[in-house]
Amino acid sequence: MINTEVYSDDRGLGYGDGLFETLRAVAGSVPLLDYHLERLRDGAGRLGITYPKAEIRQALVTALAASPNGIIKIILTRGRGGRGYSADPANPPTLLVRCFPLRVPAAHCYERGLELGLCDVRLAEQPRMAGIKHLNRLEQVMARRQVDANGWDEGLLLDDLGRPLELTAMNLFARFGDCLWTPSLSGAGVAGVMRQYVINELAPALPMTVQVSLRPLSQLRLADEVFACNSVAGILPVRKLAVWQWPMGEVTRTLQDKVRQLYAESQC
């Protein structure tokens, strides 16, 4: 049993006590669905929220029929609760599935690349919640306010020690010679589905080794190419961060094409 409506006493609203996923549908299917559901199930396990597998599958069938080429947003919360942090484990979770029209960055962003700014807000280290896509996203909201206020395309978020972690809604990769690097998100940040797809499938097929670690911001300047990704927009080159600049790189273009194929192939 699940709730399929939101009430004012939902713990998702009261405490951000839940998770979400944003899926891109292509011709009635979701190319990276298994990655999304794996992360959602992992997050539910870590927070101790019931994972209503059958209901999620059923809701996705309905959503895909209604919006075969759109964006599908899933919110899963611990359900309704009274007042206070204690949850009644007998209460069913809340599952909300909504459809949005597809909206991707302008075409020139895929060619010329993104111009980033450096966000003032740092991502706090919280290993217990790192990586999962939970509903406690005030850091990203505050960072995005700065991005919008400054007219940047996106903003780079650093950890407490000033090391790059991610953008407000995208993950970060940089190529250093024959090594593709992406920040470790074991302390903070959202481990994106497209990032995982690059690590697990696209990079090994190039072939290219992937290094997942933390590096000082200053090293990013030395990168041969930099790109950002998420499962809605795909892969976008990063052209600029403040005064640093990078060219559109070969690996970025190759990966971009592969993601375009993934999304186009699903249309057949």
Add this chain to the structure above:
Amino acid sequence: MINTEVYSDDRGLGYGDGLFETLRAVAGSVPLLDYHLERLRDGAGRLGITYPKAEIRQALVTALAASPNGIIKIILTRGRGGRGYSADPANPPTLLVRCFPLRVPAAHCYERGLELGLCDVRLAEQPRMAGIKHLNRLEQVMARRQVDANGWDEGLLLDDLGRPLELTAMNLFARFGDCLWTPSLSGAGVAGVMRQYVINELAPALPMTVQVSLRPLSQLRLADEVFACNSVAGILPVRKLAVWQWPMGEVTRTLQDKVRQLYAESQC
């Protein structure tokens, strides 16, 4: 203009993009109302959320008429938003005000005191959001799960460096000789209304000086008395943390009486 209902696209639900207050009403008024509204306004200012002063006052009048001796919970969010962290500043905020029956700890807790456990989850340092009562409360939810699983009365939360900050839903004080100490919450934690009332009004009237700082956990063992507080429960002695024990202290009892007077006087 404000929303007074919650929709599935509310940013409070989607990102925990909002604030809350939990008020104790006594005979149709809220003794610590100014402290609550000051914190709510401060939080709204820090997050850049519109503070609908007149609507809050009006909603409180209605709530107090319906529930003159209960608990009133206010949730203020940035309002509705589409998909994505960017908010449209033209969108009105959402204000939800709900009433609950008064529920305070059992009488013996006020006499014998609370038995605390030490929570595994640490409060991450995030100075940009420290002190305010925002809706990103997964750390408290996880901590409370451990409290409930272990049958403790409450749980002590530490910072990254192992220094005491607060309990899951109460603030902490300890007396060391003639100094009343409470943890600094400039890096993490919720600066409670009752804590502020003790600092601003009750302690100076004893008179007793208050020290707000961070101390190692080991120092807590040396305290002469320890107590916890919030605006619903008032003041409760802390009897035990794991194997450490403290007696019910004179200052705790005096402050307890003063808060009882505050709540009783409001009933006249």
